[in-house]
Amino acid sequence: MSTISVLRAGPQTTIQDWPGRIRHWQVGVPPSGPMDDLSFRLANLAVGNPEGTAGLECTMMGPRLTFSEDTVVAVAGAPVVVTIDSMPAPQWTPLTVKAGEVLDIGVAGPVGMRVYLAVAGGVEAEEYLGSRSTFTLGKFGGKDGRPLIEGDALLCAGADLATAPRRILNDEKPALTDNWQLAVTVGPHSAPEFFTPEDIEDLYSTPYEVHFNSDRTGVRLVGPQPRWARTDGGEAGLHPSNIHDNAYSVGALDFTGDTPILLGPDGPSLGGFVCPVTVTTADRWKLGQLKPGNTVRFVPVRSAQAASPADLGSARRSDIGVVLSSGGDHDGGVLGSTMTADGSTVVTYRRSGDDNILVEYGDMTLDLALRARVHALAERIAADRPAGLLDLTPGIRSLQVKVDPTKLRQSVLLDWLIECEAQLPAASELVVPSRTVHLPLSWDDPATREAIQRYMLGVRSDAPWCPWNIEFIRRMNGLDSVDDVHRIVFDAEYLVLGLGDVYLGAPVAVPLDPRHRLVTTKYNPARTWTPENAVGIGGAYMCVYGMEGPGGYQFVGRTTQVWNHRHPLEAAGFDPEHPWLLRFFDKIRWYPVSADELLDLRADTAAGRGEVRIDQGTFSLAEHQRFLDTNAADIDARRSMMEIARHEERQRWSDSGEFAIKTGRVA
Structure with missing residues (x-):
């Protein structure tokens, strides 16, 4: 050979x-x-x-x-x-x-x-x-x-x-330039829900500049700061770019705070930021040729008229198809909406490029019944698995359905998804396997402290969450001391709602008891470096970072590996059939360890030694609802106190100019 x-x-x-x-x-x-x-x-x-x-x-x-x-x-x-x-x-x-x-x-x-x-x-x-x-x-x-x-x-x-x-x-050869036009489809998050019409006008009329801090995970752009159509993201975070985590598409223009990033083929699958437009599958090749200093113009095209990614000829080689485009879809990225069979919940179908539909349930609130509906829809779709279906990625209240657009047209997919949703049982019937996984947590770990210092030195030193994320979490939630933050985190039982939030089996999880739901905002702009298996809170969610990389959650500590890099070799707690530790609807319980103890545990896990305690069980939505009903008064009182604290923090931000609109360019 x-x-x-x-x-x-x-x-x-x-x-x-x-x-x-x-x-x-x-x-x-x-x-x-x-x-x-x-x-x-x-x-x-x-x-x-x-x-x-x-x-x-x-x-x-x-x-x-x-x-x-x-x-x-x-x-x-x-x-x-x-x-x-x-x-x-x-x-x-x-x-x-x-x-x-x-x-x-x-x-x-x-x-x-x-x-x-x-x-x-x-x-x-x-x-x-x-x-x-x-x-x-x-x-x-x-x-x-x-x-x-x-x-x-x-x-x-x-x-x-x-x-x-x-x-x-x-x-047949692609035409390269230093002034690019990218064909984009509208959605999933456009005006008037998230951005103002003026923001979208800026988006289409502005030549954005490619920032030097770009790579295969994403191409960072420099351009005008959005005005935003809302003041904040509610439970998802204080910044208006924050939403409950949902799946991303490659080619999405992701606003991490006020910073626009075109997500690349090594980018994250799940996150909590809005994406107003998405580069078409046929034009995503251009992301690979964008150089620092190049300019980018976004040109809206109709999804049904987007060029085919199967074409290797002149239809994809240059900006010809964009220039001749009749303009984008005038629907704000919303393909349609229906009601669930019981009439209780609105179902919204959003365009996410020409190769995805993002199905969203209900209002933008944290409600486990909505995640139950997402699960039921995913199970229903997986049972049929039509030709052209590639991925089903659940978020907190959404399901992204990814297809090969050359085999399954978006309009056909939409009709089929509406039909599938209408056949689902009531969400209250959900009972699923739910293991309790006990993991160590090194509180305020030195590696997370280092990440904050890097952020302050290389990205932003004046952020409200610096120099200590845990103190910021305390302030955001109206707690008396950081010891209260510690107590709540270790008392909580976290339900895994999604996997892959910033890569490799990383769980996005929420405390089952709403009184344990510490709410924060995410970094703006995001960190460029996060240590592997750092544990953080963003919005109302906790995440374990699956690997080193960018991130925006507020740190509380660090744990052991949630991805088995020794696959297919066996390691404690890992299924030999796949390298991710956690599953949807698992529960996570933390136990405290020192920073040195954690290093030893991480070394054992990396070598295939050590133990992970896992208790088998189930999760019943009906039982959970009974718990909420029994404790409703105390839950409401705690939530009101936290909302007052968030309002006060938001006012401090406003007074300090954190929300001031800047008309110039920002990195």
Whole structure:
């Protein structure tokens, strides 16, 4: 089998395949795959591979490679200098690199950010959860879950070719620029509910600038601060961008506070921020070629008229389809609404790109009966699983249904979802398996303190939640001391409502007793770094971060791993069939440990040792409702006290200028 030797790796060269790691969005595993799928698929076409075959993605600069046998390759994507044994070679065409010759892929030029190398027969890599794509944050896929380094040796897979190699024609090549137009569909969260009409006008008329702090998780943009159509997010948080957690779409424009970020293929699957528009599937390749300093214009298109992502020709190569667009859908992202069969709850169907529908239940409140309806709908859809269905991702009061738009049109999906919802039983009948998982918690852990310090030094030093998140939580909830915060967290029993809130099986959980529901706002802007398995509160929810990465929840401590990186090897508490520890409707109970004890427990878990106490049980919505009824007076009194404290905190923010509208650009 032919070997590829890496003489120079380049700054960020990884193995990817297409469409990547799908069908695991509901547990926080992003698809990964090529950020510019168009160039990647065309490179494979040039060498005769099936278009999804594993190849290399190179960021800013390509590698220097040598091959043990004669090998056919093709280089696509951003313009670069390509040489074979120092002799110039063209892009977009099959090239034969003879045994011992050196293929050198240079630095990306003035336009474009990523370059792709396809090898006839593909590049060998271990399959993980159905894909060979590298997810560097999760440390899996590709070459040991990391970018390539000098001295690596890769194997050519030697798979059968699909077609004869051929040159990619000029009208097939993606047109790169430094002033981009992105086709977007309206929704899921637009005007007038979340943004003002003037905000949306700004969104479409403003050339946003690509910020240098951008990567495969998301492209950060610089542009005008929204005016916002509401004053805050209620139980979801004090900032008007805050909502109860729901699933995201790749390509969504996510406002993390006032900062707009285009979510990439390594982005989070679940979160609590609004997204006014979503880049169409056919235009998402452009995210992979956006360079710092480039400008971006959002152009609304009608979902039904969006180009097909299956097209590898002229319909996707440039801004032609956008310029000729007749404009976007004038529905604020809402496709329709119905009532549940018992007439008690409004069901709203929101557009989330041309490949997702976000089904929302009821008002924007925390109500476990709404999560029960979400669960019932997911079970109903999964029972049929129509052709084209890719993912079902539940949020707090919503279910995102992701499809392949080339196999299942959004209008057909909408009609079918309405029919499915009408067939559901009453939510009060919900009884589900519910384990109690006992986890250690290092209170106010040094790693979380470090994250706050990094945030103050590199992002924002004057935030109301700095320098100590726990004190901020105390103030937000009208408690007498931080000891009260400690007592409530350890007394609470947290019900897991979602998985993958900031990646890899990370639970979004809520205390079953409303008197334990500490409510905070999320960071604005979000942190750029969070330690793995930090525990935080955002809105009324608690999350355990599945891995290092960005985040916005207020820290209370740190715990042990919720994702088994030793999979498929067994580890205490983990099911050998999958690497995530927790399940929907599990209950979490914390027990205190010191920071040093936690480090020992984390080392044991990483080595496959240690124990996790798990008690079997069930959760009955009817029983929970009886508990709420019995304690209604005390619950209402506690909630009123917390609301007064939040109002006072909000007034302090207002007095300090935290909510002031800035007409200039913000990072």
